[in-house]
Amino acid sequence: MADELELLRRANPVPADGPHFGDGPLDHSAERHLDRLLRDRPTAPRRPARTRLAWGLAASAVVAALVSALLLTGQTTAPAVAAPRPLVVRADSTPVSLKTLAERARADAKDGAPGLRKGTHVQSWSMGMSEDKPPITLPEERIVRWNADDSHTEIVVATDPRHPGRPVLVEGGGEPRVVDDGHVLSRQTYPPSWSDAPPAAPPPHDAVRLSAYLEEAVRAYLSDHSKPLSTSELLDATEILLDHWTLGARESAALTRLLADTEGLRPVGRVTDRLGRSGQAYVYETSGTRRMLIMDPGTGAVLGLETTFTRADPEYGVKTGDVMSYSAWMR
Template sequence: MTDELELLRRANPVPADGPHFGDGPLDHRAERHLNRLLREETPSRRPLRKAVWGLAATAVVAATVSALLLSGPSTAPAVAAPRPLVVQAGSTPVPLDRLAERARAAAADGAPGLRKGTHVQSWSLGMEDDRPPVTLPEERVVRWRADGSRTELVVATDPRHPGRPVLTDEGGAARRVADGHVLSDRTYPPSWSDAPPESSPPHDPAHLRAYLAEVAHSTSPTTTELLDATAELLDHWTLGPRESAALAGLLADGGHLRPVGRVTDRLGRRGQAYVLDAPGIRRMLIMDPATGAVLGLETTFTTAGPEYGVQAGDVMQYSAWMR
């Protein structure tokens, strides 16, 4: 029982420094911990899964509304969830170890280096027991200052439909706002934590694996946990070529990500896609074919969940990181 309680604590929807109230959605960190808990296959923890899905469907997921609340009887539904990224027909998959070689070569060119802070566009699926799921698109820019303080700007925007109203959640109620509507603009005091992911990530595969293991709170992280930890890392840091090469190398060493071919991501960038299949979901990692930099990470349902209104092929979460 101790392990289960610790996992639930990590999925805390209201961390002490979090921006949301108790009846609001999870932040990115808590969502990833919750997703990790839901995928846990250890026999002693399996009975916990159903209860956590119930929790995910009520108190700790993004607020949702039905199409009737968001559109009049003569208008089209206001919410259109993104479809899964599609691999280009006939494209040649590039093995991850070959991409890692390209990344190491690119790192020797002296391109812009590691920077603390992030610029990320995300699409997150919100679910609730008695309402259809909706997708909440947001763009977040985090910049750090020399004194250790940081600014965080979050806006509601969907680059797939520039200029069109965007669905968002403010104060526990989903509504439409203008494209580019500022959801939050905060300045945080200095933080001097030296624990990952606050500390600088190393730029060799072995040390980066240990770093991500600490982020994942696991001594021997699975590929799923490494992907979750990678997303958390990229929500804190914009990696340089050496760190990107190290990340490509350690993921290639695992041998669990399957190359599937070329995709165009939701920001119009071309990348190579690598897939990890897990019970009920598919993870797709999109990487720059020349530098090995992570462009995006998509999580898609592969089985329907009628009790939550989700279908096979619905995108649970997608993040696209930019320089």
């Protein structure tokens, strides 16, 4: 497991000890390490889809037992199970409108580089809740890479870049368990797929066609197909898109233009995301939640999406300001 984690970290464009602006493309060394990680290991059965708002009743007991064991054995490394705090906007920063950002993205996309790539590299934190146990945040990293024959490989690793080397809490058969940092939760290679429907089809790079593409990608979840996507639905569609594709400069520019035409997504200033990258933040508030979209201030690329609770829910142990979920996308 340690070897696999080391390979994954070498393939990470934003290592913990590196400069905090590493959201560019992987270099040749990182690509080589990542290819080795994805190619040289046998496949494993695909784990069941993770339900973000449900977890086993043994969570507190697992954590308590682990902490007790660490104390009794003299170890002081606690598990990385603490929920992340909401991102904080820098007080000295000036908000940049989405229309201004869209113009920057359009100018950046003139040479067409970087290009669109199928697949994704995302670090996520997801809160699991139960009616009679405190909520627990589950961190993981997922890499999906496609091959020339349209087959693809997905690897999911339990790791929290905020706490390198510390044990990580994960779901396992309905009950949480603690694993080593870098533990491979699943590795699967899938046969070729030639679907031409969104989000499997390549996204267009103009705002009008991208809007139709995203609407089709979330059509199954829409209650009213006769209306344009709401801001909340557009953010949902953006998350689906980025979980399938690593956008190129032109696709990012089209998405930024589309977001600039929405209502209720307001600029709030500059933040540093959970991978150390600097971004402009845009907030959309609905009943009970706040969604913060973090975007590259120069290229308009989406860096992350955070959802926090703006209203407490004592039944589930949720407090105002708790982070429900956070995704950070990388090239």
